[in-house]
Amino acid sequence: MDNSENPPIRVVGRVKWFDPVKGFGFVVAETGGPDILLHANVLRNFGQSSISDTVHIVLMAQSTARGVQAVEVLEITADETISSTPLVEVGDPSQVDGVLSALQPARVKWFDQAKGFGFANLFGNSADVFLHIEVLRRSGLTDLQPGEALALRTVSGKRGLMATDVKPWESAVEH
Numbered sequence: 001m002d003n004s005e006n007p008p009i010r011v012v013g014r015v016k017w018f019d020p021v022k023g024f025g026f027v028v029a030e031t032g033g034p035d036i037l038l039h040a041n042v043l044r045n046f047g048q049s050s051i052s053d054t055v056h057i058v059l060m061a062q063s064t065a066r067g068v069q070a071v072e073v074l075e076i077t078a079d080e081t082i083s084s085t086p087l088v089e090v091g092d093p094s095q096v097d098g099v100l101s102a103l104q105p106a107r108v109k110w111f112d113q114a115k116g117f118g119f120a121n122l123f124g125n126s127a128d129v130f131l132h133i134e135v136l137r138r139s140g141l142t143d144l145q146p147g148e149a150l151a152l153r154t155v156s157g158k159r160g161l162m163a164t165d166v167k168p169w170e171s172a173v174e175h
Contacts, residue, residue, distance in 0.1 A: 006064070007062070008072070010059075014028055015038070018051045046072075051076065105122070130157075130163065139167065151170070
């Protein structure tokens, strides 16, 4: 099919829902119109394997014979309405031993969505970094896959390093 008559357009919207198991979800444009199919491959090309519902997203979409589909994700902004309650493990920030780090490249060691946590390793460091599901949600994610590349901001807590911010891995080199 020749899509030259339907060039991609920039769309700003919110994720209606996304199911990483099914490999797709839908986005609702701020300007209205039909739901936009967001395929897992398009999301992976942006550097993420999952995305939370209601997250703000900017993408390029194209009208096809099967409907409107995302062809490229340009930006994802976490939902500011998600609770920013400090994690129990961190507690009062004044009691944390370290200070927030710069974004650093890392790889997911494992993550169990049902348990709500997992671990990653910073590049060049074998020490585990604790990843909590609430930190992922605040960052616009719902799940992580082993080996997935990320950028993490960490803090040294009572039990070791903990992620306080999770971004696509490219963010570590941009900052």
